[in-house]
Amino acid sequence: MSDATDTDEQPPALPGDGLREGIIDDLRNRIGDAIVDTHITPNDDLWIRVQTDAWRQTAEALKAAGFTFFSFISGLDWMPSPYGKGEDDPTAEPKEPDTEIRQGVTGGDTRFQVFARLVDLDRHVGVTIKADVPDEPFAVESWTTVFAGANWHERECHEMFGIGFNGHPDLRNMYLPTDFEGYPLRKDFPLLARMIKPWPGIVDVEPMPVQDEAPDDAPAVEDGAS
Amino acid sequence: MTNLSDRQQLSYIASQAADARLNVELETEGMTLNIGPQHPATHGTLRIICRLDGEQVIWAEPSAGYMHRGYEKLTEVRTFPQVTTLVNRIDWLGSFANEVPFILASEKLMGVEAPPRAQVIRTILFELSRIANVSLFLGDLGVQMGAITPVFLAFRDREYVLNLIEGATGGRFHPNFDRIGGLKDDLPKGWIDETRQTMVKLRKFCDIIEDLLFGNEIFQSRMRGIGIIPADVAKDYGLSGANLRASGVDYDLRRDQDIALSYDMADWKVWTHPDGDSFARCWIRLQETRESCKIVEQLLDQIPAGPIMTKVPRIIKVPEGEAWVSTENPLGEMGYYVVSKGDLGPFRVKIRSASFNNISIVPWALKGVYVPDIITILASLYFILGDIDR
Amino acid sequence: MGLVDRGRMPAPLTKLFNMSRSYSLWVYQWGLACCAIEMGAAFGSPRYDVMRLGVIPLPASPRQADFVCISGTVTDKMAPAVRRLWEQMPEPKYAISMGSCANCGGPYWDSYSVTKGVDQIIPIDVYIPGCPPRPEALLEGVVLLQQRIKNEDMAAKWRGDEFTTQQATRERERVAAAPAVQAPTTPDREPIVVGGGPIE
Numbered sequence: 001m002s003d004a005t006d007t008d009e010q011p012p013a014l015p016g017d018g019l020r021e022g023i024i025d026d027l028r029n030r031i032g033d034a035i036v037d038t039h040i041t042p043n044d045d046l047w048i049r050v051q052t053d054a055w056r057q058t059a060e061a062l063k064a065a066g067f068t069f070f071s072f073i074s075g076l077d078w079m080p081s082p083y084g085k086g087e088d089d090p091t092a093e094p095k096e097p098d099t100e101i102r103q104g105v106t107g108g109d110t111r112f113q114v115f116a117r118l119v120d121l122d123r124h125v126g127v128t129i130k131a132d133v134p135d136e137p138f139a140v141e142s143w144t145t146v147f148a149g150a151n152w153h154e155r156e157c158h159e160m161f162g163i164g165f166n167g168h169p170d171l172r173n174m175y176l177p178t179d180f181e182g183y184p185l186r187k188d189f190p191l192l193a194r195m196i197k198p199w200p201g202i203v204d205v206e207p208m209p210v211q212d213e214a215p216d217d218a219p220a221v222e223d224g225a226s
Numbered sequence: 227m228t229n230l231s232d233r234q235q236l237s238y239i240a241s242q243a244a245d246a247r248l249n250v251e252l253e254t255e256g257m258t259l260n261i262g263p264q265h266p267a268t269h270g271t272l273r274i275i276c277r278l279d280g281e282q283v284i285w286a287e288p289s290a291g292y293m294h295r296g297y298e299k300l301t302e303v304r305t306f307p308q309v310t311t312l313v314n315r316i317d318w319l320g321s322f323a324n325e326v327p328f329i330l331a332s333e334k335l336m337g338v339e340a341p342p343r344a345q346v347i348r349t350i351l352f353e354l355s356r357i358a359n360v361s362l363f364l365g366d367l368g369v370q371m372g373a374i375t376p377v378f379l380a381f382r383d384r385e386y387v388l389n390l391i392e393g394a395t396g397g398r399f400h401p402n403f404d405r406i407g408g409l410k411d412d413l414p415k416g417w418i419d420e421t422r423q424t425m426v427k428l429r430k431f432c433d434i435i436e437d438l439l440f441g442n443e444i445f446q447s448r449m450r451g452i453g454i455i456p457a458d459v460a461k462d463y464g465l466s467g468a469n470l471r472a473s474g475v476d477y478d479l480r481r482d483q484d485i486a487l488s489y490d491m492a493d494w495k496v497w498t499h500p501d502g503d504s505f506a507r508c509w510i511r512l513q514e515t516r517e518s519c520k521i522v523e524q525l526l527d528q529i530p531a532g533p534i535m536t537k538v539p540r541i542i543k544v545p546e547g548e549a550w551v552s553t554e555n556p557l558g559e560m561g562y563y564v565v566s567k568g569d570l571g572p573f574r575v576k577i578r579s580a581s582f583n584n585i586s587i588v589p590w591a592l593k594g595v596y597v598p599d600i601i602t603i604l605a606s607l608y609f610i611l612g613d614i615d616r
Numbered sequence: 617m618g619l620v621d622r623g624r625m626p627a628p629l630t631k632l633f634n635m636s637r638s639y640s641l642w643v644y645q646w647g648l649a650c651c652a653i654e655m656g657a658a659f660g661s662p663r664y665d666v667m668r669l670g671v672i673p674l675p676a677s678p679r680q681a682d683f684v685c686i687s688g689t690v691t692d693k694m695a696p697a698v699r700r701l702w703e704q705m706p707e708p709k710y711a712i713s714m715g716s717c718a719n720c721g722g723p724y725w726d727s728y729s730v731t732k733g734v735d736q737i738i739p740i741d742v743y744i745p746g747c748p749p750r751p752e753a754l755l756e757g758v759v760l761l762q763q764r765i766k767n768e769d770m771a772a773k774w775r776g777d778e779f780t781t782q783q784a785t786r787e788r789e790r791v792a793a794a795p796a797v798q799a800p801t802t803p804d805r806e807p808i809v810v811g812g813g814p815i816e
Contacts, residue, residue, distance in 0.1 A: 105547070271648055
């Protein structure tokens with residue numbers, strides 16, 4: 001697919017490609033070492049991971065650099081779900097669930113991350129910013145002083161993951177009733193309907209067909225027809 | 227503001243003070259008005275709690291969540307085609323438009339691109355769903371103000387577009403037609419001619435609505451100068467779509483980004499408006515409907531021959547990675563951030579829905595307006611509850 | 617009327633009342649989600665006009681409505697409002713559940729915030745499956761409700777019983793009036809025990 005372009009390497013000169021490197025350099029001038037990792041898909045998209053205590057500073061720096069359009073803030077839980085989908089064949093052996101936490105693009109050190117997206121409307125480029133959320137204290141800074149629209153997004157992120165936002169004026173539930181227990185979007189929050197009764201339409205997974213060849217598990221036809 | 231003499235200013239202050247005293251004595255200040263969650267004017271189950279001072283709003287707080295169905299959690303336990311089915315129902319008026327950014331993000335992760343024929347038909351269906359969505363908006367605009375007739379016209383004309391979508395995809399709503407790698411099926415015979423005729427009817431509908439509503443002096447006086455949102459506030463809150471363009475910002479994702487839809491094959495215009503008031507937002511949507519008709523007519527002439535789907539395996543496992551795609555949906559900018567771990571289904575999908583940001587500005591926009599203006603400002607911001615609450 | 621005290625209604629009067637009730641229904645549209653648009657198309661659009669069935673779509677308040685058409689997903693946050701709405705409606709009242717979200721939770725059957733079926737909250741008379749059901753399907757549901765109303769025994773409702781058809785009332789009266797039937801006492805026949813026990 002697309003390879004991660006290291007900022008030291010010069011990608012082949014494509015129109016607009018120097019744009020994203022230029023954005024990273026500009027940000028580095030403003031916030032220095034807080035940038036932990038970056039990832040560019042050429043002509044396509046840009047990811048930046050920053051240190052947790054530079055979360056709000058990054059927003060201010062990017063807003064000053066021209067990224068004035070606030071898109072969203074949300075969270076990521078990188079732990080694989082221990083419950084699966086409830087669609088496994090109940091007569092088969094239960095598979096060992098995968099417990100390795102692998103963060104995605106631009107890596108990470110913690111199970112939870114916050115990520116946000118800002119867009120520069122004049123240069124038509126967007127950037128996804130990520131930051132780790134430490135286990136203790138389980139909070140990051142709030143963006144409400146920088147972008148007023150972050151208010152609702154942080155409320156939603158808080159009620160779905162439990163991530164605190166320091167400096168948020170009013171961190172209460174957005175969607176869920178006030179007496180809801182638990183944080184739904186965490187992977188260890190089970191969907192009870194799936195656990196009580198397994199899904200009756202269990203999908204029989206065939207192996208992926210090799211390109212341009214018949215699948216291996218085609219039923220053997222005994223009567224000589226091809 | 228006209229210049230007031232000192233004497234006039236003093237008498238104004240004195241009268242205000244007298245009113246304040248009266249307010250305190252009668253305790254007329256601070257009535258809490260609860261609009262919704264079931265109310266004919268709110269487009270669904272949105273509850274707005276307003277604190278009023280007489281007829282003016284002191285603060286207003288929308289209380290969402292009455293239609294929260296837990297989409298982001300549900301996508302984690304479904305396969306990619308199942309998520310496509312589910313995601314149709316977020317913006318339930320223009321439902322094909324919801325599938326497209328998700329499919330584009332998954333295609334980006336898989337590294338496939340739909341064949342040109344599929345891209346053009348996808349764009350046509352996308353624009354048809356925009357027309358279906360916004361035509362109901364135009365009809366509903368009258369209902370918010372007490373004019374019931376336009377909504378009957380809107381439903382009637384919307385039926386023509388839904389017939390088209392049903393003819394191509396099999397479903398009036400929730401077509402579930404997009405697939406990773408292309409579309410499910412090709413167009414039926416005679417569909418292109420019927421679409422051309424329907425676009426003529428839709429243009430006539432736009433003209434009728436402009437005549438009935440937009441020229442009406444009641445409409446003008448209730449919409450002009452009300453709910454002005456300046457451009458920097460709009461960008462701060464992340465308003466998108468017609469709301470952003472009504473504040474003068476020239477940004478349209480169809481033109482300003484390079485994704486696998488065929489907008490560059492048609493010659494069309496992006497409409498902006500310098501005021502940021504309710505009238506501007508409604509007017510832009512009307513013009514955009516006409517523009518969509520134009521796009522559809524041009525694209526119909528240019529559908530290339532070819533396959534409708536690239537070669538993808540029958541059971542799709544999207545390779546590991548993260549991708550973000552957003553498109554200019556009828557309500558605004560809708561985007562999907564798809565995280566995949568190489569499974570049959572996504573690992574996490576963040577749905578950036580347009581109405582969530584559009585409504586987050588309501589506490590700011592409703593400060594100090596009168597009660598009837600609450601409804602018209604909400605009407606002009608145009609949201610769908612499924613889009614706010616996901 | 618003395619009829620109410622006696623708990624009986626002459627059949628022609630029942631038939632007349634039921635027919636007039638079923639053709640003069642006022643429906644409260646509790647439109648929540650996508651099905652609300654199809655309900656709007658069925659009730660408010662000129663093509664699938666519901667008024668030709670005698671049903672008028674827009675009452676001023678639930679207290680003036682005959683039946684409620686719940687269309688769309690009911691979430692746990694919304695459920696108390698639905699219950700309160702149901703209690704505000706005066707008898708005789710009916711409910712139609714439109715769409716698969718209202719029937720059973722629908723595509724969100726495994727969600728943490730969706731009520732799996734509005735019949736957990738209020739009693740439903742007609743279920744209309746579909747996602748969303750076509751407006752013609754909703755009209756068929758209304759027609760079925762009208763047939764149900766025509767078969768209803770109004771006296772039972774006045775007594776405060778649950779929905780009872782006229783046939784069921786007649787059956788119950790016939791059984792109550794018939795002489796008690798002796799259980800068979802032939803000694804060499806053991807009753808069959810379902811699920812166990814010796815069977816010869």
